[in-house]
Amino acid sequence: MYDMTLFFIGNGFDLNIGLKTQFKDVLHSYIAKTTEDDEVIDFFKNSMNEDFEIWADFEEKMGLYSDEIQKRKVK
Numbered sequence: 001m002y003d004m005t006l007f008f009i010g011n012g013f014d015l016n017i018g019l020k021t022q023f024k025d026v027l028h029s030y031i032a033k034t035t036e037d038d039e040v041i042d043f044f045k046n047s048m049n050e051d052f053e054i055w056a057d058f059e060e061k062m063g064l065y066s067d068e069i070q071k072r073k074v075k
Helices: 023-031 039-048 055-074
Strands: none
């Protein structure tokens, strides 16, 4: 069939070649508001609009937001 080569690239490869791919580099564009945002997405982006130091801070906030979205679904 097809000959393929699979490359496994470890964590940090992108940073080592100079790409601006740390979450701090993309957070601003990720939480930027758009006209397509509905109420839930808007709430999420507002709650994410903080200056996080490390990815784990962002993950923790995502977990807290998951609880909040469940509460909003119940209403």
